[in-house]
Amino acid sequence: MVVLSRLVPHKQIEDALDVLARLRHRIPDLHLDVIGSGWWDAELYAHAAKLGVLDRVTFHGHVTEQRKHRLLSRAWVHVMPSRKEGWGITVIEAAQHGVPTVGYVSSRGLTDSVVDGATGLLVRDLAGLTESVHTVLSDPLLREELGAKAQERAGEFSWPATADGVSRVLAASVAGERVGGLV
Numbered sequence: 001m002v003v004l005s006r007l008v009p010h011k012q013i014e015d016a017l018d019v020l021a022r023l024r025h026r027i028p029d030l031h032l033d034v035i036g037s038g039w040w041d042a043e044l045y046a047h048a049a050k051l052g053v054l055d056r057v058t059f060h061g062h063v064t065e066q067r068k069h070r071l072l073s074r075a076w077v078h079v080m081p082s083r084k085e086g087w088g089i090t091v092i093e094a095a096q097h098g099v100p101t102v103g104y105v106s107s108r109g110l111t112d113s114v115v116d117g118a119t120g121l122l123v124r125d126l127a128g129l130t131e132s133v134h135t136v137l138s139d140p141l142l143r144e145e146l147g148a149k150a151q152e153r154a155g156e157f158s159w160p161a162t163a164d165g166v167s168r169v170l171a172a173s174v175a176g177e178r179v180g181g182l183v
Helices: 013-023 041-051 065-073 089-095 126-138 140-154 159-174
Strands: 002-004 032-035 057-061 078-080 101-104 120-123
Touching (some): 002 089, 013 078, 013 126, 032 065, 089 101
Parallel strands (some): 101 120
């Protein structure tokens, strides 16, 4: 498992640690890589220690882009435990490597970056997060399918595509037209 996030309270990295603790006996070699830094790191170390999973989690801190992508590429599932999230660029960064995301539907932003059931799974609570992570990790065919679709979708996002979309919106505006929906 991998989490890519700032280490601050509202990102709820504790939930990813709880998933690790809940699944450690069902998936004996399970490990969590936490990529990112923030002022909440000491609390996360303490939470991992309290759960008895400190030996199964690596806190990498802030890493280079190259190292980040190397860590993402070796993961089987990206966990996004934040319940308040914007669009979720980390979802697309993981997807570039064929890694599906499991996260909370209540974060709202993830409903734009994760296509539920196609590029990842969106859940309502910690129990759902735990079971969905378990499902993705224990079902290689599902993991491969979600990962392939996530990677394909990630390929749709690029600076040239963004520039083209902005250009079309501006051209429509100049022409007095409205553009709605996905550009």
